[in-house]
Amino acid sequence: MKLITLIIVLLLERFWPVLSRLRADRAAEQFLQRAHQRLAEVVGHTLATILLWLGLPLIVLGVLNVAPHGLMGALVYMAASLVVLLLLLAPRGAHHQVDALQRACAEEDAAGIQTAWATLAGNIELAGAFAASAPTEHEAIENAADAAPKNQLISVQTLAGRIIILGFREWFAVLFWFVLTGPAGALLYRLTDWFAHPPRSDSLTDAGCPRMAQWQAFMDWPAARVYAALLLLAGGFNRGLTAWIEGATDENAHLAKKNTALIQRVGHAALELEREDDCVQTVCLADQSQWIKAASAIVLRALLLGLGLVALLTLSSWIR
Numbered sequence: 001m002k003l004i005t006l007i008i009v010l011l012l013e014r015f016w017p018v019l020s021r022l023r024a025d026r027a028a029e030q031f032l033q034r035a036h037q038r039l040a041e042v043v044g045h046t047l048a049t050i051l052l053w054l055g056l057p058l059i060v061l062g063v064l065n066v067a068p069h070g071l072m073g074a075l076v077y078m079a080a081s082l083v084v085l086l087l088l089l090a091p092r093g094a095h096h097q098v099d100a101l102q103r104a105c106a107e108e109d110a111a112g113i114q115t116a117w118a119t120l121a122g123n124i125e126l127a128g129a130f131a132a133s134a135p136t137e138h139e140a141i142e143n144a145a146d147a148a149p150k151n152q153l154i155s156v157q158t159l160a161g162r163i164i165i166l167g168f169r170e171w172f173a174v175l176f177w178f179v180l181t182g183p184a185g186a187l188l189y190r191l192t193d194w195f196a197h198p199p200r201s202d203s204l205t206d207a208g209c210p211r212m213a214q215w216q217a218f219m220d221w222p223a224a225r226v227y228a229a230l231l232l233l234a235g236g237f238n239r240g241l242t243a244w245i246e247g248a249t250d251e252n253a254h255l256a257k258k259n260t261a262l263i264q265r266v267g268h269a270a271l272e273l274e275r276e277d278d279c280v281q282t283v284c285l286a287d288q289s290q291w292i293k294a295a296s297a298i299v300l301r302a303l304l305l306g307l308g309l310v311a312l313l314t315l316s317s318w319i320r
Contacts, residue, residue: 052191060187061184161268174190230303
């Protein structure tokens with residue numbers, strides 16, 4: 001059932017544009033934060049967090065346990081899984097942002113390039129600054145440098161690494177825990193993520209919970225290693241494996257940073273593109289689009305390889 005559910009989710013994500021609009025509004029996340037705030041006014045912040053964090057997955061688990069066996073039970077399981085993955089846990093469309101970036105570069109749309117770049121970099125304030133400083137429609141773009149973000153400190157290689165990380169955050173980690181523990185486990189992971197990193201643009205939310213962030217880092221540890229292994233298979237295996245073995249991460253760094261550093265290091269090496277560490281950062285992304293395309297492609301290949309692995313485990317009766 002898990003394999004069928006994953007295939008349906010991937011198809012709906014690819015061909016159902018409504019999902020992108022729902023995630024852009026962050027409706028489910030905003031609803032959770034408002035419910036948390038109202039519950040916190042009654043029972044306190046800590047207890048409200050615990051009740052929602054553990055209570056919602058337990059409700060899903062209870063529904064699955066009381067479902068009848070046979071065909072009806074299978075349908076209930078699939079319905080619960082689809083609701084959890086599509087409405088709450090499906091990605092927010094990083095590949096759509098990459099497509100928007102490519103179109104903006106091809107059209108030499110300075111404002112579009114800057115906004116898409118900042119969105120992928122995960123910097124809300126930077127995006128606002130770009131929008132404020134972007135040329136108007138009456139201002140001509142004299143050359144490619146004018147189409148690049150002003151004072152941009154993020155290289156194209158770093159942005160490619162960011163796309164690979166988004167593939168892990170938006171897709172792989174959720175599906176990893178879904179395969180291992182079902183919809184309740186996937187819901188627990190995403191709730192942990194939401195409580196650890198509430199949206200900065202939402203004034204109703206409190207600061208992120210450090211303990212939730214630590215718990216998420218522990219949950220990310222096995223998923224990050226499996227994701228890195230799939231990146232090796234999807235790209236340059238030898239270079240990626242060398243980066244995995246020889247790459248050094250600060251021993252004093254916290255676990256979340258180590259997980260991210262591993263994925264970025266292995267993914268960047270597995271891309272097998274010519275290194276451009278001395279490239280001019282003000283060159284339009286249209287001139288270096290191979291980094292963006294390669295990062296998007298390796299994420300997709302890694303996900304498809306993971307799906308194939310789930311299919312093999314399903315056929316061997318290790319996963320149902």
